[in-house]
Amino acid sequence: METITNWVKFVAQRGLQYLDLYAELEDGAFGFTNLPITILSCSTLVVLNLLCFRLEEGFTPVALPSLKTLHLDNIWFNKLRDFMLFLNECPLLEDLTTFYVMYDSEESLTCDEWKSFCLTNLTRADIDCFHCHFPLKAIHNVPSLRLQIDQ
Numbered sequence: 001m002e003t004i005t006n007w008v009k010f011v012a013q014r015g016l017q018y019l020d021l022y023a024e025l026e027d028g029a030f031g032f033t034n035l036p037i038t039i040l041s042c043s044t045l046v047v048l049n050l051l052c053f054r055l056e057e058g059f060t061p062v063a064l065p066s067l068k069t070l071h072l073d074n075i076w077f078n079k080l081r082d083f084m085l086f087l088n089e090c091p092l093l094e095d096l097t098t099f100y101v102m103y104d105s106e107e108s109l110t111c112d113e114w115k116s117f118c119l120t121n122l123t124r125a126d127i128d129c130f131h132c133h134f135p136l137k138a139i140h141n142v143p144s145l146r147l148q149i150d151q
Helices: 003-011 037-041 080-088
Strands: 018-022 046-057 069-079 095-105 124-128 142-149
Touching: 003 018, 003 037, 069 080, 080 095
Parallel strands: 018 046, 046 069, 069 095, 095 124, 124 142
Antiparallel strands: none
C-alpha cells in the first residue's frame, strides 16, 4: 500500500483531475484497505471513484474544492459524522453515487448539528439507503435523484 500512497502523492502534486481507485487485497479476497490520505487534499481533483476502502478515525481533514463527481462503492467510515464531514468539504459536488457506504457507529450524528447541511450544487444523486442511513435533507433539492430504500 505504501507504493500506492507514494504514487497518489506524486500524481496529486501534478494536477491530478480524475482518479479511479479499486483496492483488492493481495490474495484477491474482498476487503477494505486504508485510503491513502493524500487523496483527501488534492485541490485539482474533479472526479473521484473509490471502491473497497476504509477511512480511519481521525483522518486528515478533507479539502476537495474542485471535486464535482464522487462515486463511493464499498467504503467504510468510522462514524456517520466522518462521512458527512467528507461530503461537506466538497463544495462543488454535482454528481454523487453511494453504494455500500458503511459506518462502525451512527451515534455521532444529531439533527441539530446537521440541520442546515445541504449539498447545494448537487444535480444528480444515486444513493443506496439500504445499507446506510443518509440524511435526506442534504439532497432534498437534487433534480435527478435515485434512492434504493430497504423495505
